[in-house]
Amino acid sequence: MTAGVFTTVPGLLATPLHDQYAWDRGQIALAASVNMVLFGLTAPFAAALADRVGVRRVATGALLLVAAGALLTTGLSQPWHLVLYWGVLIGAGGGCLTMSFAAQLTGVWFVRRRGLVTGALGAAAHLGQLLFLPLLAWAVDHYHWRAPVVTLALAALVVAALVWLSLRDHPADAGVSPYGAQGFVPKPPPAAGAVRRTLSVLLAASRTGTFWLLAGLFVLCGATTNGIMWSNWVPSAHDHGMRTTAAASLLSLVGVFSSLGAVLSGWLTDRFDPRRLLCLYFAVRALTLFALPAVLSARITPSLIAFVVVYGLVDVATVPPVIALGRRAYGDDGPIVFGWVNAAHQLGAGASSFLGAAARDVFGTYDVVWTALGVACVAAALSAPAARPGRRHGDRRGRPTRPDRARHVGSGGPAPS
Template sequence: MSAAIDPPRPSLAARAPLLVVLCGCLIAMLSFGPRASSGIFLLPMTGEFGWGRDTFGLAIAIQNLLWGVGTPFAGAVADRFGVTRVLCAGAVVYAAGLALMAYSSTPGLLHLSAGVLIGFGLSGCSFNIVLAAFGKMLPEKWRPLSFGAGTAAGSFGQFLFPPLAAGLNTTIGWQETLIIFGLAMLLIMPFSLALAGSRAPARTQEPQQTIGAALGEAFRHRSYVLLVIGFFTCGFQLAFVTTHLPAYLTDRGLSLAVGGWTLAAIGLANMVGSLGSGWLSSRMPRRYLLAAIYFARGVVIAGFVLLPASPAISIGFGVLLGLLWLSTVPPTSGLVMLMFGTRYLAMLYGFAFFSHQVGGFLGVWLGGLFYEKLGSYDFVWWLSVALSFASAVINLPIVERPVERAPAPQPA
């Protein structure tokens, strides 16, 4: 008797790609929300404990830096062992950081909780890991739109969480709000199971590289280096605005609620911007798209600083900046995948994201430092404008084609 051999069952990504995208988007939304709400906690915490804004800013700067430091390593683990374990570990560490932040009555505890724990937690469960999973698991026709959807979902977290944080701070207190956010992070664990499917098959032209060979190839590639350098500006601007914008608006006579709704407007508009960027990434040169985004950011920020403060101008700024907020992510991740393939996508995008987070560290830290030194945020706003125009120029020479590799040896 001969037993019939059943063909291997298709992966979940092949059978239900929409479900994989939906669960990944929910993870991106949950992980990005509390991080995008950090500015809502600046004034309550510094006011209660008598800290300067530089103390709070340093904690969030550490968070951004360690998020960037941890992402390539989390990506390498995800490339080797799958994303589910990384997402679950990141969610637990993130939740612990939020819970400890609620009881951080000294600068050291604040730097440990809001800085170290949340930073490393984000490196394991943020949208970077989700986008890499999409690139590996989903059919090729789903990838450009899924990159935009995953980024937009993070933006929806930014739309949802800051007003929620502002409202909960007023009604139940900032400590209880952080505890609730910490519990919400644990929902990432069940959603991560949908991303546990088998990987997409490697392309035939992709050699079986070691991690060291992949890193050496990437950092010898001029276009990848330019992409990494340009991504620095994105992190600088995002982290500075997320952390210091509510306080900046309060300094100019507006309420904390206006700051929360401005951050929410950024998140809501970025859903449109990210999806549009994902759509455009497959229809025009990505380097031109990135240059246009950075240039437009510089113009929008300059206009906001020069105009008088009002709720309407603030919300309008949020909408315009939101259209450009995370719209850099789909073309950036798409370029990394185009240059090097999907084999080490999580790790190589992770190194690009590290540059982004170095920018975030400096944006948050310099924002608090210069405020305490100069009494205003004006210098950092104009530095953001200058960096925008510089990054627009840096992205233009990028060459959009796969890296040239020697053909793999053929078996005898």
């Protein structure tokens, strides 16, 4: 929840920073782009590092890094300060707490209902938007942009303390079995060579078509969700005469329905073919983006509410199906593979954040951006059925197995190297 809120704040800061420092929107969006890229690139290394030192240490360190970046942002005076503090520090810290973090915890703590739990954890980031975003927007309007930044830094410090005191790395640390397991599961030894393992998993996965298809889908997914919405929605609504607080409230409402959609998608992923679900989600998202230029206005209208509801339901609904496909294809290495796929998601998000703002500077409107992103969703919907969901198994000792020789998960024996 805490990491999710940080991703939405650049959209609230864009107009105040533009007014105070006369920086171009493209300069401000560059920090958001760097944040999104590092948010993705950090994830696979954090997943491997957690296998070595534990999720508690990784999560606590990430939250401290995020808090430090936020506090330093309050003293910025140049565009590159924003890139360093919000882009690099907060991007790297938040990247340790992405959906790879959720996939890793789900794989360790749950045997049954993994799709549902993954969806619930994915919903947490958007629930954070629901709780914080309207309050932060109100603070920007009534006080100054620094007030919400300090608030978030303090929230991150509080959560870091809670994580350190309460989070456990493995069910065995708490003396319980994973949910749905047949018996007690001992804690595995720490995985050696986190960086080497992360890169070797990438090398092995990159030899499979499934990896590139999932990565390509997530490039388009990132470009059409957080990439454009979290940093450009508020400025776009402002162009139509909508107040910042109202625009932020709508974005918060997207978070509400994203939370519902993520949980529902997780439940559906446990029951239906993930490829068909991805096709459906991207198709619906395309329709909403095509309709947005016609429904966006200065007032909150029924048609705009309808957009928020439908778009929100499919916003992060793609995550549980992609995690399920990655787990089936790569077994124990699935969270690391998903980390790399999520890095592709953030590359698309970062490009969309910067190019969307740059297009606004060039064309004077976001309408061309919404249409182009709708076309991208159509391409993703047509590509999704080609993913191969065959189950494979990875090697937890640090060497990924060759996917074409690996043994079916749960076959009762170790996978061959």
